[in-house]
Amino acid sequence: MGSKQTINKPQSNRVRLVVASSVMLTFISFWRAAAIxxxxxxxxxFYAGGIAEEAVGKAAPWFILGVMLFxxxxxxxxxxxxxxxxxxxxxxxxKEALGGTFAKLSVSALMFDxxxxxxxxxxxxxxxxxxxxxxxxxxxxAHHWASRLVMHSxxxxxxxxxxxxxxxxxxxxxxYFWWQxxxxxxxxxxxxxxxxxxxxxxxxxxxxxGVFSAIHVGAxxxxxxxxxxxxxxxxxxxxLKHTGFMRTLxxxxxxxxxxxxxxxxxxxxxxxxxxxxxxxxxxxNLKRAAIxxxxxxxxxxxxxxxxxxMLIPDTVRVPVYRDNLIAGMAMFMVGPLAVRIxxxxxxxxxxxxxxxxxxxxxxxxxxxxxxxxxxxxxxxDWFRKPQRKYGTSFRIVNLVAGLQxxxxxxxxxxxxxxxxxxxxxxxxSFTFNALAMLVLRWKYKGERGWKVPLNIRIGKxxxxxxxxxxxxxxxxxxxxxxxxxxxxxxxxxVFAAAFFVIFSLSERDNKRRHDLTTLQMKExxxxxxxxxxxxxxxxxxxxxxxxxxxxxxxxFALKWALTHTNTDDxxxxxxxxxxxxxxxxxxxxxxxxxxxxHEQMLFTKAVSVAESFGKHISLxxxxxxxxxxxxxxxxxxLDAAAVVSGLxxxxxxxxQAYHVGQAWEALPEPKRQFTFYVIKPDGxxxxxxxxxxxxxxEPHEVQLVHRLWLNIRRAPDMEDLHHSDILTYALTxxxxxxxxxxxxxxxxxxxxxxxxxxRRGLGGARHEELDEAGPGYAIRAPKTAHITDDHEAxxxxxx
Numbered sequence: 001m002g003s004k005q006t007i008n009k010p011q012s013n014r015v016r017l018v019v020a021s022s023v024m025l026t027f028i029s030f031w032r033a034a035a036i037x038x039x040x041x042x043x044x045x046f047y048a049g050g051i052a053e054e055a056v057g058k059a060a061p062w063f064i065l066g067v068m069l070f071x072x073x074x075x076x077x078x079x080x081x082x083x084x085x086x087x088x089x090x091x092x093x094x095k096e097a098l099g100g101t102f103a104k105l106s107v108s109a110l111m112f113d114x115x116x117x118x119x120x121x122x123x124x125x126x127x128x129x130x131x132x133x134x135x136x137x138x139x140x141x142a143h144h145w146a147s148r149l150v151m152h153s154x155x156x157x158x159x160x161x162x163x164x165x166x167x168x169x170x171x172x173x174x175x176y177f178w179w180q181x182x183x184x185x186x187x188x189x190x191x192x193x194x195x196x197x198x199x200x201x202x203x204x205x206x207x208x209x210g211v212f213s214a215i216h217v218g219a220x221x222x223x224x225x226x227x228x229x230x231x232x233x234x235x236x237x238x239x240l241k242h243t244g245f246m247r248t249l250x251x252x253x254x255x256x257x258x259x260x261x262x263x264x265x266x267x268x269x270x271x272x273x274x275x276x277x278x279x280x281x282x283x284x285n286l287k288r289a290a291i292x293x294x295x296x297x298x299x300x301x302x303x304x305x306x307x308x309x310m311l312i313p314d315t316v317r318v319p320v321y322r323d324n325l326i327a328g329m330a331m332f333m334v335g336p337l338a339v340r341i342x343x344x345x346x347x348x349x350x351x352x353x354x355x356x357x358x359x360x361x362x363x364x365x366x367x368x369x370x371x372x373x374x375x376x377x378x379x380x381d382w383f384r385k386p387q388r389k390y391g392t393s394f395r396i397v398n399l400v401a402g403l404q405x406x407x408x409x410x411x412x413x414x415x416x417x418x419x420x421x422x423x424x425x426x427x428x429s430f431t432f433n434a435l436a437m438l439v440l441r442w443k444y445k446g447e448r449g450w451k452v453p454l455n456i457r458i459g460k461x462x463x464x465x466x467x468x469x470x471x472x473x474x475x476x477x478x479x480x481x482x483x484x485x486x487x488x489x490x491x492x493x494v495f496a497a498a499f500f501v502i503f504s505l506s507e508r509d510n511k512r513r514h515d516l517t518t519l520q521m522k523e524x525x526x527x528x529x530x531x532x533x534x535x536x537x538x539x540x541x542x543x544x545x546x547x548x549x550x551x552x553x554x555x556f557a558l559k560w561a562l563t564h565t566n567t568d569d570x571x572x573x574x575x576x577x578x579x580x581x582x583x584x585x586x587x588x589x590x591x592x593x594x595x596x597x598h599e600q601m602l603f604t605k606a607v608s609v610a611e612s613f614g615k616h617i618s619l620x621x622x623x624x625x626x627x628x629x630x631x632x633x634x635x636x637x638l639d640a641a642a643v644v645s646g647l648x649x650x651x652x653x654x655x656q657a658y659h660v661g662q663a664w665e666a667l668p669e670p671k672r673q674f675t676f677y678v679i680k681p682d683g684x685x686x687x688x689x690x691x692x693x694x695x696x697x698e699p700h701e702v703q704l705v706h707r708l709w710l711n712i713r714r715a716p717d718m719e720d721l722h723h724s725d726i727l728t729y730a731l732t733x734x735x736x737x738x739x740x741x742x743x744x745x746x747x748x749x750x751x752x753x754x755x756x757x758x759r760r761g762l763g764g765a766r767h768e769e770l771d772e773a774g775p776g777y778a779i780r781a782p783k784t785a786h787i788t789d790d791h792e793a794x795x796x797x798x799x
Contacts, residue, residue, distance in 0.1 A: 113426050577622055628660050
């Protein structure tokens with residue numbers, strides 16, 4: 001199937017600029033996708049139960065279980081939205097169905113959700129740490145192990161202020177991840193999977209030991225979720241505090257309790273964000289991931305909360321362990337005190353990993369949402385301008401982190417206040433998404449990969465009964481929450497209204513700027529939009545040189561490449577990657593490709609530099625989720641012989657080459673080997689062979705092989721021995737020893753590395769100095785290299 005192409009009429013004074021529509025992505029299994037979502041969704045298990053019980057009483061676990069069951073239906077809505085032609089989460093779905101105004105409202109509610117995810121997760125992590133510290137201080141005082149410095153005159157242990165210390169810990173976590181995201185944190189599904197493996201070990205121990213303890217002590221189930229068993233706190237009644245309406249309508253009380261428990265369902269938007277990276281078959285694996293997430297969260301959050309209420313005595317559960325319920329459950333298991341304390345420490349460590357990760361997810365997720373809004377022309381280009389040193393969207397990161405720090409400061413570590421406000425963003429973002437999907441059932445008649453079940457067909461009309469029911473439950477809960485969560489309602493409406501006004505004014509100003517930028521781009525560049533990028537689109541020959549460029553003020557990599565490339569023999573392509581951020585789409589329509597002033601300056605500078613050398617270049621823009629994957633995918637699709645990149649401000653040349661090599665290994669076959677050049681600002685160059693290649697052998701190593709060949713060849717029946725036979729034997733023997741004794745072989749190999757006083761770069765290539773090559777030399781390797789039996793051609797410069 002041919003790719004769609006939109007070409008403006010060529011003019012002689014314009015440079016061709018090819019813009020790709022398909023986003024360059026790396027793909028992950030559904031297990032890894034589930035792990036990424038559970039790192040966000042699982043965090044609510046550590047605080048949702050305590051917040052719900054504070055609001056509705058001891059029957060709270062049943063409502064948490066009900067919310068977790070209802071999350072199956074909400075997740076089904078997200079699966080249907082991901083299976084459609086529109087992708088990218090709430091903002092894209094709502095805009096497609098309801099237009100820009102509702103899209104800005106929905107993203108404002110979603111931002112309120114994300115802004116509060118970080119503080120509530122960070123503060124909750126602090127609560128678990130402070131709770132453990134205070135418990136240990138009490139135990140030390142009781143056994144007279146504590147120093148006088150931590151004791152009161154009465155003999156009781158000093159206690160850390162819970163809320164204040166928790167807020168300080170949350171601020172430290174937020175500051176750490178703010179800095180990591182400013183530098184450009186490396187997101188990895190491996191990290192998420194490792195954290196979930198550790199969490200799974202904790203969950204299995206927690207539930208197994210918890211069930212055994214509940215049976216052993218004869219624990220009773222919490223009271224059933226009937227109106228008579230609901231005991232609302234004063235704050236939980238919100239604006240209905242001084243009315244008798246709740247008491248006259250029992251069902252309304254149940255809806256109130258459900259609304260106070262809905263924050264246990266947070267994190268669903270992460271599924272839409274990770275959808276684009278799920279490997280083929282995408283829809284099947286998406287549904288698998290959704291099922292894994294649903295079952296895991298139901299067991300961990302739902303059953304875990306139920307057991308905690310059954311095991312922890314009423315006298316201490318809310319007053320002492322409300323904000324660290326899972327840790328409190330560990331202390332009331334059946335078993336020795338030392339073992340229980342040890343398991344509680346394990347719970348706190350796991351909780352810190354999950355909750356700390358949720359803080360980072362909140363920054364990454366909200367940054368991704370705002371980046372998507374900015375790319376759509378709603379947010380000013382000022383926010384998109386990359387950080388000069390690290391190349392990240394630091395202004396958006398600063399805005400998000402600043403709002404999170406402000407929230408921590410205002411709430412002073414009060415988990416109940418944070419949880420009340422958090423539920424507002426959660427429920428309204430779900431409601432907007434469900435409404436949009438309901439509208440799209442009538443508005444969009446095309447094929448869907450999957451639909452929310454329970455669809456009744458009457459003639460040619462299909463009634464989406466299941467989707468309608470989900471929407472009505474969400475809308476009803478959202479409306480009830482408006483009356484019962486006074487702090488959340490006021491703060492949420494103010495926040496959403498402020499963001500909506502900012503978006504509206506910024507969009508109006510941006511439209512004028514983008515119209516001018518688009519006009520200037522069309523005047524200077526011949527824009528061509530391609531679904532996928534290949535040599536035919538750029539009209540280049542095999543064996544081209546791809547040069548990355550991200551800073552118009554420092555084009556030293558491009559200058560180096562132009563100096564060392566004869567463009568009569570070898571084409572040169574300047575690549576600019578447009579980072580889409582978390583939750584971006586898999587496909588960007590040509591009408592949505594808005595160029596910022598930064599990108600215009602980048603392309604103009606590239607053309608100016610090429611003209612100063614008197615050489616021709618091609619320009620290419622690719623949307624990307626990961627820069628290294630975009631680099632190797634582009635090089636492979638263009639059949640490039642070399643890739644040239646400037647030295648990163650945060651990675652060494654070896655680390656850059658390593659990441660490129662890892663991305664190359666992840667490519668599907670067929671894939672082409674190429675040479676990766678890293679250029680320093682002073683013009684010094686380092687080269688690395690990407691893919692399988694003959695290693696560079698030092699002269700003394702060649703001499704060693706030759707001496708062995710001379711000595712062994714004197715033995716009888718060895719007259720046919722070749723140098724390659726010695727290497728084959730050595731490698732085969734090493735492989736055998738490695739399989740038999742891995743650790744011993746690694747120690748011997750490390751000793752060899754240390755004794756040789758050098759470490760090899762990626763693929764074993766030595767760093768090559770190429771500064772002496774003149775403009776007439778091509779970077780491309782020769783088409784043929786004559787290799788004898790005993791000699792290998794490694795690096796050849798050709799004219």
